[in-house]
Amino acid sequence: MKRFLLAALFFAVLLMIWEVLFRAKIWSPVLLPAPRQVAVYLEGAAVDGTLVKATIVTMRRLIIGYVIGLVIGLPLGLLTARWKVWQDTIGTLALGLQTLPSVCWVPLALLWFGQTEAAMLFVVVMGTLWSVVIATETGVRNVPPIYRRAALTMGSKRLHIWFKVILPSALPFIVSGMKQGWAFAWRSLMAAEIFVTILTGFGLGQLLHYGRELNAMEQVIGIMIVIVVIGLLADKIFFSPIEKFLHRRWGTSQA
């Protein structure tokens, strides 16, 4: 409760500073709208449904693309960890492509898929995939050999070892890779939505883009706040509990 109050106070102060800056009229109100104006925009957009619709469009792209990325990435990571051939080929490719900012996939995706949902999904998958492959591979390689030996003596074999020993043991690495993949996917999707208008659905990125075109700064800032909040929620609802569990079990301390 104390922590919550402290955090609430912090954000209240932040809002106040913003309000003070607005009232000081250092910048034109076109460039820096009042917090209230942003709130009014967000309320209006929420009431007329644009915000909800855009959020749904964006989240659907993100989640579908992310899940595809995981479903492909995990097995690929296991394969690269298990066999040298895979490591030298797919592993090297993943390492290279991971360094490529996933925004760079946008032009290619547009040419390949046109202005379609597929282009958006492709960008998200590419953002997720390579981080997951590499984290899974690293995780599996870091499994202490003694776990495998212990399991072998207890009668565990091939698939059982992979699912009951190696995967759980690699879990902390895999989860941090999933988190990184999520961040990359989120970023690349926003970039793609800002760049490209797709008629099948207007996402948050597109709302941000129109805010700029209309010179509606309260919209730009409002959408940015929504994007930040979604990122925070994803962390608190999805990743935080998993990480807490891992820290508690493994004893890697984190208060």
Add this chain to the structure above:
Amino acid sequence: MQRLPRQRSSAAEELEVIAPSKLAIEDVSKNFKGASGAVLALDRVSLNVEEGEFVCLVGASGCGKTTLLNIIAGLEKPDSGTVQADGKPITGPGRERLVMFQEPALFPWLNVFGNVLFGLKLKPNLTNKDRHDVAKYYLELVGLSRFERANIHELSGGMKQRVSLARALAPNPRMLLMDEPFAALDALTREQLYGDLQRIWQARNKTIVFVTHNVREAACLGDRVIVFSPRPGRIREEFAVDLPRPRDINSVDLAVHATEIMKALKSYSQLEVALAE
């Protein structure tokens, strides 16, 4: 009336004391390719272990005692020679012969209970209820009933090795292979575990092969102590320890045996050997 084939075994049957294993090792050799060329880790080693016998292998590091243990476990293959358990050649690892390692190889993603349950889950003929009963029995045997829900990192070194022991005992193996399981523990904890291990060994009637570099420990635990010498790894001598059990590591009679073994060990090895406290 015809007797129906048994569908599954119960917890009670699972907990029955079963016949311990008999081990026959003949002319086993093993090479390792190291940075400085091939090392003969084991040179034509032969050893018989009787049913229910407690045998300790001692020697300086590099004498091949751990390699021999791994070969018995089926985790490594000998270059030549044969290893048979109860007349059957050992072809791979199996739960007839469970290993307890020096570092507790407990799984950090499972709690204490989950770790003890791991080997039991691989036995197909048990119900989950039976598995739970069996796991509880062994946790009680090693004195850790209160900690069944604890995470591994919350345990002390001695408690971890107790869990390892419970995990190794749970699938009811016929033989236990122990690779310096107490080497990383403090003296006081070790003393307790010597007592516990002797008690459990007598209660569960297992064949135990126990590797250590601690001569006193070997004299305290073993019916027989086998002395190895390094480079190449060979069996040099063996000592029968016929003191009554349970033995106390601090007893004078035991010290006499330990000194004798130590003398032999030193004569075969130029290397420093850690002496028991």
